[in-house]
Amino acid sequence: MDINAQLRSEIQKALQYLFGTSTDDIQLQPTRPEFEGSHTLVCFPLTRISKKSPEQTAQLIGEYLISHTSQVKSYQTIKGFLNLTLSDNFWVGVLNEIHAKPGYGTFPSNGKEIMVEYSSPNTNKPLHLGHLRNNFLGWSVSEILKANGYRVHRVQIINDRGIHICKSMAAWKLYGNGETPESSGMKGDHLVGKYYVEFDRQHKKEIRDLMMQGLSQEEAERQSPIMQLAVDMLRRWEAKDEEILSLWRMMNSWVYEGFNATYRRMGVEFDKLYYESDTYLLGREEVLKGLERGVFFKKEDGSVWVDLTAEGLDQKVLLRSDGTSVYITQDIGTAILRFRDFPNIEGQIYTVGNEQEYHFKVLFLILDKLGYAWARKCYHLSYGMVDLPTGKMKSREGTVVDADDLMEDMVRDAETLTRELGKIEGLSDDEAKELFEMIGLGALKFFLLKVDPKKRMLFDPQESIQLQGFTGPFIQYTHARIRALLRKAKQEGVMSQSASIENPAQLEPAERQVVIVLSRYEEKVREAATVYSPAILANYAFELAREYNQFYQTVPVLTEPDRSRLQFRLALSAATARVIRHAMSLLGIGVPERM
RNA sequence: GGCUCCGUAGCUCAAUGGAUAGAGCAACUGCCUUCUAAGCAGUAGGUUGAAGGUUCGACCCCUUCCGGAGUCACCA
Numbered sequence: 001m002d003i004n005a006q007l008r009s010e011i012q013k014a015l016q017y018l019f020g021t022s023t024d025d026i027q028l029q030p031t032r033p034e035f036e037g038s039h040t041l042v043c044f045p046l047t048r049i050s051k052k053s054p055e056q057t058a059q060l061i062g063e064y065l066i067s068h069t070s071q072v073k074s075y076q077t078i079k080g081f082l083n084l085t086l087s088d089n090f091w092v093g094v095l096n097e098i099h100a101k102p103g104y105g106t107f108p109s110n111g112k113e114i115m116v117e118y119s120s121p122n123t124n125k126p127l128h129l130g131h132l133r134n135n136f137l138g139w140s141v142s143e144i145l146k147a148n149g150y151r152v153h154r155v156q157i158i159n160d161r162g163i164h165i166c167k168s169m170a171a172w173k174l175y176g177n178g179e180t181p182e183s184s185g186m187k188g189d190h191l192v193g194k195y196y197v198e199f200d201r202q203h204k205k206e207i208r209d210l211m212m213q214g215l216s217q218e219e220a221e222r223q224s225p226i227m228q229l230a231v232d233m234l235r236r237w238e239a240k241d242e243e244i245l246s247l248w249r250m251m252n253s254w255v256y257e258g259f260n261a262t263y264r265r266m267g268v269e270f271d272k273l274y275y276e277s278d279t280y281l282l283g284r285e286e287v288l289k290g291l292e293r294g295v296f297f298k299k300e301d302g303s304v305w306v307d308l309t310a311e312g313l314d315q316k317v318l319l320r321s322d323g324t325s326v327y328i329t330q331d332i333g334t335a336i337l338r339f340r341d342f343p344n345i346e347g348q349i350y351t352v353g354n355e356q357e358y359h360f361k362v363l364f365l366i367l368d369k370l371g372y373a374w375a376r377k378c379y380h381l382s383y384g385m386v387d388l389p390t391g392k393m394k395s396r397e398g399t400v401v402d403a404d405d406l407m408e409d410m411v412r413d414a415e416t417l418t419r420e421l422g423k424i425e426g427l428s429d430d431e432a433k434e435l436f437e438m439i440g441l442g443a444l445k446f447f448l449l450k451v452d453p454k455k456r457m458l459f460d461p462q463e464s465i466q467l468q469g470f471t472g473p474f475i476q477y478t479h480a481r482i483r484a485l486l487r488k489a490k491q492e493g494v495m496s497q498s499a500s501i502e503n504p505a506q507l508e509p510a511e512r513q514v515v516i517v518l519s520r521y522e523e524k525v526r527e528a529a530t531v532y533s534p535a536i537l538a539n540y541a542f543e544l545a546r547e548y549n550q551f552y553q554t555v556p557v558l559t560e561p562d563r564s565r566l567q568f569r570l571a572l573s574a575a576t577a578r579v580i581r582h583a584m585s586l587l588g589i590g591v592p593e594r595m
Numbered sequence: 596g597g598c599u600c601c602g603u604a605g606c607u608c609a610a611u612g613g614a615u616a617g618a619g620c621a622a623c624u625g626c627c628u629u630c631u632a633a634g635c636a637g638u639a640g641g642u643u644g645a646a647g648g649u650u651c652g653a654c655c656c657c658u659u660c661c662g663g664a665g666u667c668a669c670c671a
Contacts, residue, residue, distance in 0.1 A: 032614070042613055044651065054651085080651090081614060122671075162671070303669060312598090313667090320669040327671050357599070358666055384600090385665085392664090421633070439633090451608065456601075456664075463607065467633050469619040470608080477633045485630050527611090539609070542618085553626095553635045595633075 003094070003519055004028055006071070007039055007084070014064040019049050030520070036076055037083035038516045044080045054080025088507045091515045092568065096501050098518055098579075099571050105525050105582040110149035113344045116142045116381075118351035119156040119268070123255045124164040125193035127262050129386050129393065129401040129459060130353070133448045136588060137383055138351040139268045140449060140534035143586045148529040153342055154270045157334050160252055161277040163234050168192045169247055170230040171199035181254050187404065189258030192251050202226045238324070265407055267441065267588055272341070274334055280325045283333025286370065287318045295369050306366055316362050331363050332370075339374055347377025349532070354382040354454070381532050384456030386448075401459070411440030413465045414473075423595055435592055439473050442589045446472030449587050450538040470542050472589055475580060478545035479591040482577040485557060489570055494558065501571045502564035510551040514572055517547045521579050525586070534587050541583040548576045 008026045015022040027042035043058040050057040055077055062075035062082050073087035098104050118138020121127055127135075142152045172179070172195040181188040206224035211217060221227065236244040263269065287304055290296045296306050296318060304319040318329055338348065350360060360380035367375035386393070393400045415436040418424060424432045447464045451457045467473035489495045507515075521540065528536040557573065560566040581591050 027611085027613080029611080029613080035614080040614090044613070047651085079614065159671070164671075301669085317669050322669080324669085326669065353665095354600075355665055356671095359671095382600095387664095417633075421631095423631080423633085454600085455608090458607065460607075463620070466620070469633095471619085471633085473633060474619095477631080481631055481634085488630065535609090539618090546618090549634060550636095552630080556630070558630050594631085 002522075003039070003071075003086075004523065007041075010065060010069050010072075011041060011061060014061050014068070015046070015049060017068075018060050018064060019051075021049055023049060031083050035078065035083050036074075037085040038512075039084045039086070041082040041084065042080065043077075043082055047080075058082035088512065089503065091507060091512055091519075092501060092503050094519050095515050095568070095571060095575060098575050099501065102578075104575075105521055105579065105586075106147045107149045107522075107525070109151070112149070112346055113151045113153065113342065114145060115153045115155055115338060115342060115345045115348045116145070116351065117155050117157065117348060118142075119263075119270075120159065120352070121156075121259065122159045122162075122164050123192070123252050124168045124196045125395065126187070126189040126258060127403040128395075129403065129406060132266070132403050132406070132444070133383060133386050133457075134351055134353070135263075135266055135268050136445050136448050137381070137453055137534065139588045140537075140586060141349065141351070141381065141532050143588065144525065144528045144532075144534065144537070147525055147586055153272065153345065155272050155274060155338065156270055157274045157276060157279070157331075159276050161237065161248075161280070163230060164196070165192075165248065165252065166230040166233040166237065167199040168196040169233055169244075169251055170226055171195040171202065172251065173247070174202075174226065174229070181257070187258040187261065188254030188256070189262070190402075190404075191258075192255050199226060199230070262403055262407075265437075265441075266403075267590075274337065276330050276334075279333040279337055280330035281333070282337055283329040283331065284319065284323075284325050286332050286336055287329055290370050306362075306369070308362065308365055311365055313358075313362060313365070316366075318366075328359065328363055328366070331359075332366060335363070335367055335378070336372070339372070345374075347374055347379065349379050349381050351381045351383070354384055354456075356380070357382050379532075381453065383453040386457055386459050389458065389460050401461075407441065407444065409461075410444045410465060411436050414440035414443065414467070417467060418595070427594075435595060438590045438592055439467070439476060439595065442472035442476050442584075442591075443467060444472075445587060445589050446475070446538060449534040450542075452535045453533055472584075473595075475541050475545045475584060476589075476591050477595055478548055479577055479580045479584075480593060480595040481552065482548070482573045482580075483593045485573055486570065486577070489558060492558065494566060495570060501568050504562070504565045504568050507568075508551075508555050510547075510554050511569070511572060514544075514547050514551050514576060517544050518575055518579055521583070524583075528586070537583050537586050541580060541587070544576065544580060544583070548573075 007028060011026050012022045023046070025045055027045060029040050029042065031037040031040045041058070041061065043054045043061070046057050047054055050060070052060070058077040058080060062077060065072040065084065066075065071086045071090040072084050074085045076083045076085070116138055119131060119135050121131060138154070142154050145152050175198060176195060179191065181191050184191060186194070203224055203226055206226060207217070207220040210220035210223060215223065233244055237248060287296060291298060291304055296304050298304050301321040302323070303317055303321040305315050305317055307315050309315065316328065317326060320326060335348065339345065352360065357380065364375050364378050367378070388399060388401065390399060418436060418439065424435070427435065443466070444464065450470065524536055524540045528534060551572070555569065557566065557569045560569060584591050
């Protein structure tokens with residue numbers, strides 16, 4: 001089945017036969033579309049072995065492959081490139097295998113477990129566009145790893161404590177008049193976010209007033225009454241003051257309810273949630289243990305540090321002089337707790353923005369220093385920020401794109417266009433609604449996933465609602481069209497009963513191209529996992545859909561009189577629909593039966 | 596300032612050190628009396644930020660420079 005591996009081994013045999021020695025460095029690549037063939041052997045590096053020119057080397061190998069293998073039908077050499085054309089017979093066999101393999105694209109269990117963290121929001125405001133990229137990425141990478149045979153645990157760390165939530169609490173206490181999600185009809189996370197914004201407004205106002213009275217900016221920021229209230233709340237929270245704790249629990253519960261609704265619509269789930277309030281103390285203990293063992297050191301003021309100068313970094317504080325935790329302290333605790341909870345995982349993948357690259361470098365080094373072997377298997381899945389045409393998203397400047405609003409907009413646009421195109425006849429209201437949701441979310445997810453995660457990307461709302469070209473809906477549409485075709489074939493009774501495909505005498509170029517693209521799917525699933533990039537599959541799904549559309553446009557299916565050709569085309573269509581569905585599901589995107 | 600990442604068509608993005616650097620959008624031209632035109636075919640668009648170097652071969656590796664972003668908190 002693995003065509004590359006087959007060819008590689010045949011080529012190695014050829015080298016052995018022709019030149020008396022071989023190499024593992026066989027450079028096989030897809031043939032460029034402007035040339036004949038499907039696989040290209042780059043022969044320049046082989047001249048060391050052959051002691052001949054690249055052209056001659058290519059020629060000799062080509063001749064050998066034709067006479068010694070069943071699959072290579074002809075070859076063409078251009079400069080040092082050996083382009084191999086495989087027989088149509090072989091390609092029919094390939095399609096047969098794909099067709100007969102329901103799990104094409106899913107690999108058997110490799111016995112390994114892995115943990116993927118994503119989302120991990122603060123609890124003081126609703127999710128935004130950046131969280132969407134994060135969540136879609138985390139979900140998709142999890143699906144990709146599962147398809148590659150891993151058992152995956154999806155988790156997040158919820159940053160539920162700290163000054164940020166106390167700010168929302170303080171503003172609510174002062175100005176909320178007991179407002180609740182029920183009384184206001186507002187989603188809980190948005191309600192709490194409203195008071196976070198309110199805090200900032202008040203804080204700024206108080207700073208202005210205090211500075212007018214002659215205080216410095218820094219003093220004013222600290223002495224502002226609302227800031228002092230928030231800081232006091234944080235102190236009382238750490239002292240387990242019941243009044244504060246119950247306010248904190250109440251407001252966080254509002255947020256969780258809101259988050260859950262957002263996650264539901266996004267289509268993401270988690271196997272286990274970790275809360276910072278549960279792990280920061282463990283982190284503190286671990287740091288203290290490390291201090292005893294001499295892994296860390298204490299400064300005169302009582303603060304605890306790690307020295308990473310030997311690793312090319314600097315010194316990092318782990319506990320403040322008053323003994324309290326900093327950000328990284330709880331991450332240490334969380335990591336250790338997770339490996340206790342899931343002793344069989346071989347590592348963790350942290351889906352976190354690239355602004356925290358330094359942080360994770362430090363974290364993994366610390367865990368390593370503490371003697372945890374798994375630290376070396378931890379990976380920061382670092383992704384680039386999402387920018388707007390107006391520049392960077394800034395919550396304080398109100399330029400943040402809200403996740404709920406955006407999803408709503410996308411679905412509404414999908415609905416408008418679908419109605420305009422008159423594509424909802426025959427659908428019930430529920431079915432239509434489901435379709436709009438699938439298209440809107442599909443467009444959004446695809447837009448965010450088609451770019452290499454590592455790269456920062458621009459989110460242009462105008463472009464994201466596009467449903468043509470390199471988009472999710474284009475691929476969904478291709479799938480729907482195939483399904484319609486297959487329904488009709490069944491209805492007309494032209495669908496073959498036999499499981500295997502008959503061999504048409506010769507393939508149309510468009511048919512052959514589709515099979516070639518289909519045959520590359522599993523290596524793409526592998527590659528996506530090794531580089532943690534859903535973009536690989538997004539690009540692949542697009543390429544497949546495009547290739548199929550070309551076939552669909554140029555080759556008739558249902559009206560084809562030749563029985564074996566008809567069956568081949570139906571099988572080709574069915575396999576394409578299945579691979580599209582599979583690839584899209586790895587992106588977290590559904591595909592419709594009609595649209 | 597130190598470190599890291601990024602500069603590819605007007606815009607958004609592709610391209611394991613390999614062929615004439617490819618798609619989508621936008622622009623322009625065609626194709627619905629045949630399986631869904633959210634489609635297909637075509638035209639135009641490039642000194643891959645600049646200059647050197649390594650290599651049979653460089654968007655990719657190395658050096659310098661220019662431009663942009665991130666980071667270097669007893670913030671998270």
